[in-house]
Amino acid sequence: MKKKVLEVKDLRINFKTYAGVVQAVRGVSFELFEGETLAIVGESGSGKSVTSNALMKLIPQPPGIYAGGQINFNGKDIIPLTEKEMMTVRGNDIAMIFQDPMTALNPTMRIGKQITEVLLKHKKVNSRDAAKVRAIELLDQVGIPFPEKRYRAYPHELSGGMRQRIVIAIALAADPKLLIADEPTTALDVTIQAQILELMKEIQKKSNTSIIFITHDLGVVANIADRVAVMYAGQIVEYGTVEDIFYNPQHPYTWGLLGSMPDLNNSSDELLRAIPGSPPNLIDPPKGDAFAPRNEQAMKIDFEMEPPMFKISDTHSAKTWLLHPDAPKMPLPDAIARRIKGYELEGKANGK
Amino acid sequence: MANKILEVQGLKQHFGTAKDPIKAIDGISFDVYEGETLGLVGESGCGKSTTGRSIIRLYDITDGQIMFKGRNISELKSRKDLMQFNREMQMIFQDPYASLNPRMTAGELIAESFDIHGLYKNKAERREKVGSLLESVGLTREHAYRYAHEFSGGQRQRIGIARALSLDPSFIIADEPISALDVSIQAQVVNLLKQLQKERGLTYLFIAHDLSMVKYISDRIAVMYRGKILELGSADEIYNNPIHPYTKSLLSAVPQPNPEYERNRVRIPYKHTEHDPAAKVIEARPGHFVFGTEAQAKEWAK
Numbered sequence: 169m170k171k172k173v174l175e176v177k178d179l180r181i182n183f184k185t186y187a188g189v190v191q192a193v194r195g196v197s198f199e200l201f202e203g204e205t206l207a208i209v210g211e212s213g214s215g216k217s218v219t220s221n222a223l224m225k226l227i228p229q230p231p232g233i234y235a236g237g238q239i240n241f242n243g244k245d246i247i248p249l250t251e252k253e254m255m256t257v258r259g260n261d262i263a264m265i266f267q268d269p270m271t272a273l274n275p276t277m278r279i280g281k282q283i284t285e286v287l288l289k290h291k292k293v294n295s296r297d298a299a300k301v302r303a304i305e306l307l308d309q310v311g312i313p314f315p316e317k318r319y320r321a322y323p324h325e326l327s328g329g330m331r332q333r334i335v336i337a338i339a340l341a342a343d344p345k346l347l348i349a350d351e352p353t354t355a356l357d358v359t360i361q362a363q364i365l366e367l368m369k370e371i372q373k374k375s376n377t378s379i380i381f382i383t384h385d386l387g388v389v390a391n392i393a394d395r396v397a398v399m400y401a402g403q404i405v406e407y408g409t410v411e412d413i414f415y416n417p418q419h420p421y422t423w424g425l426l427g428s429m430p431d432l433n434n435s436s437d438e439l440l441r442a443i444p445g446s447p448p449n450l451i452d453p454p455k456g457d458a459f460a461p462r463n464e465q466a467m468k469i470d471f472e473m474e475p476p477m478f479k480i481s482d483t484h485s486a487k488t489w490l491l492h493p494d495a496p497k498m499p500l501p502d503a504i505a506r507r508i509k510g511y512e513l514e515g516k517a518n519g520k
Numbered sequence: 521m522a523n524k525i526l527e528v529q530g531l532k533q534h535f536g537t538a539k540d541p542i543k544a545i546d547g548i549s550f551d552v553y554e555g556e557t558l559g560l561v562g563e564s565g566c567g568k569s570t571t572g573r574s575i576i577r578l579y580d581i582t583d584g585q586i587m588f589k590g591r592n593i594s595e596l597k598s599r600k601d602l603m604q605f606n607r608e609m610q611m612i613f614q615d616p617y618a619s620l621n622p623r624m625t626a627g628e629l630i631a632e633s634f635d636i637h638g639l640y641k642n643k644a645e646r647r648e649k650v651g652s653l654l655e656s657v658g659l660t661r662e663h664a665y666r667y668a669h670e671f672s673g674g675q676r677q678r679i680g681i682a683r684a685l686s687l688d689p690s691f692i693i694a695d696e697p698i699s700a701l702d703v704s705i706q707a708q709v710v711n712l713l714k715q716l717q718k719e720r721g722l723t724y725l726f727i728a729h730d731l732s733m734v735k736y737i738s739d740r741i742a743v744m745y746r747g748k749i750l751e752l753g754s755a756d757e758i759y760n761n762p763i764h765p766y767t768k769s770l771l772s773a774v775p776q777p778n779p780e781y782e783r784n785r786v787r788i789p790y791k792h793t794e795h796d797p798a799a800k801v802i803e804a805r806p807g808h809f810v811f812g813t814e815a816q817a818k819e820w821a822k
Contacts, residue, residue, distance in 0.1 A: 211702040211705075212702055357729060358563070358729065358770065358773040358774055359563060359769065359770060359790070360563075361773070361775075362772075362775070366787070384703050386703075387732075387774065387775030388775050389777070390775060390777050390778055390779045390782040391775045391782040393779075410779040411779055411780075414777060414778060425703060425704065426777065427707075428706065429707075429777055430735065430736030439715075440707035440711055441707070442705075442707035442711050443707070444708075446675075446705070511777075511778040511781065512780070514778060
């Protein structure tokens with residue numbers, strides 16, 4: 169049995185604004201085991217970044233409010249921890265890779281110093297010389313050529329992909345048990361993105377780190393994730409293994425996400441299945457299913473009552489009334505069904 | 521065969537000093553046919569945006585020739601000619617947050633071009649035109665009185681598109697029009713672009729780094745790398761039968777929303793080699809061009 173690293177229970181985060189209280193995260197629960205990768209997918213404003221920042225307690229208070237729930241890291245709730253106690257967790261036990269490598273680094277500090285800072289702060293080494301040796305090792309590990317030379321470079325001397333490697337090296341410096349990556353490859357080219365993903369998987373294999381990967385790119389999810397949480401309007405609407413989500417999606421929003429990506433093997437004559445409208449305002453979240461106003465086949469109950477999380481299998485659950493035993497059978501949209509069949513064939517062909 | 525609307529020959533765009541130039545575009549040639557979508561892909565810094573900007577005369581080109589509807593655009597000098605050119609060719613920009621003036625309403629933004637070109641001087645007529653443009657991009661007439669900050673990213677990009685359409689152009693350069701948008705909104709905007717093309721017979725030069733979207737929207741694709749076009753052909757050809765090793769590498773890096781496939785994916789790395797001076801454009805298959813020497817082309821085709 170794998171060790172449970174993180175357990176989030178019914179997490180709620182609100183923000184006070186002049187317009188009213190924004191309920192950015194509305195009861196999110198998930199678990200993460202050692203050496204596993206959880207991908208959180210969703211549009212901007214779905215609360216995925218707020219969730220990940222909350223895990224590090226990076227939500228500024230005020231205006232942010234931890235309105236409820238627990239974040240159990242290694243069996244201990246971190247929400248009541250003081251700022252001082254958090255400092256030993258941040259960077260040490262939980263580390264974060266930020267989205268934009270152009271702004272995440274300090275432009276006035278040599279990159280070597282930015283890495284040794286972490287090592288010395290968390291007392292992973294006991295001298296400056298040892299810190300330097302370790303920092304160069306880390307640079308080498310993330311695939312930076314000539315690490316001794318780069319140790320003295322400034323961030324502006326490096327390309328975007330190289331900078332993101334530095335950000336990863338900093339995150340890895342203290343051997344964290346949990347790595348949170350908030351859209352780490354969104355600002356990068358596909359070729360560089362592929363390299364960074366390979367690097368993260370390799371590191372995970374070596375040190376058995378758990379990863380939470382936030383992204384809106386389903387291709388990246390398919391590549392890196394073991395489990396997937398699809399977020400919409402501050403809630404997880406579907407949760408399952410990567411196979412569950414891609415080959416057996418149950419929530420109409422997941423269908424929409426899959427449908428809005430172009431399928432490279434099908435003809436381009438048909439229009440993409442765009443999700444109409446835009447996400448709801450979370451100051452006044454909709455009463456029933458938050459996705460109902462954008463769902464063309466929404467039922468009456470979707471506007472009246474919020475659906476619970478229905479269990480489909482041990483690993484797979486979804487928050488939609490369609491899974492209620494009394495619900496009418498809603499077949500998968502044709503385009504999606506065809507696509508999944510294509511994926512399965514392609515996957516098999518590729519595996520041989 | 522459709523008519524050529526745009527012919528680019530030996531285009532060069534160098535920045536910096538003459539002694540030590542940065543060759544952003546290093547001699548590229550291609551044609552765009554009426555009514556088609558040509559996708560231009562490549563990683564950041566390969567010169568794809570510079571190409572778009574040179575074609576629409578945001579830069580004065582260093583060398584080469586750009587013929588638009590049979591006229592050399594670098595020779596357009598008189599105000600009348602330039603106005604005519606600007607009416608025919610328009611651009612959609614990448615960042616809908618930065619490309620709209622926050623102090624103007626959507627209606628003013630769209631009607632700005634009417635002032636410049638002295639069109640629709642009658643107020644009612646102008647309101648009608650702005651309204652119909654807003655409707656054609658999927659917004660409503662009431663939106664004309666709102667400011668840019670009152671719109672979401674996808675809606676802003678729609679205003680950007682309405683602005684580009686305001687002078688009824690025939691050719692539109694879309695410079696990464698969807699990369700700043702969310703996935704579900706990207707599909708909406710791409711669908712809109714396709715629908716407008718059908719209705720108005722527009723020709724697009726679609727610049728992007730997202731290969732899957734480019735494949736979806738384009739009829740033909742040109743792959744750029746370090747200021748050169750390395751491969752050009754129909755979208756299916758480029759996608760299914762890539763010839764140049766760089767194209768193969770690029771395609772192998774695109775993640776697919778298919779876990780089974782991803783688990784077995786092998787990325788083909790590309791090692792940068794200096795372009796052989798003897799390299800030239802070779803037609804490897806009908807309509808499928810690749811940049812290299814004869815020997816290389818044979819080697820790659822295997």
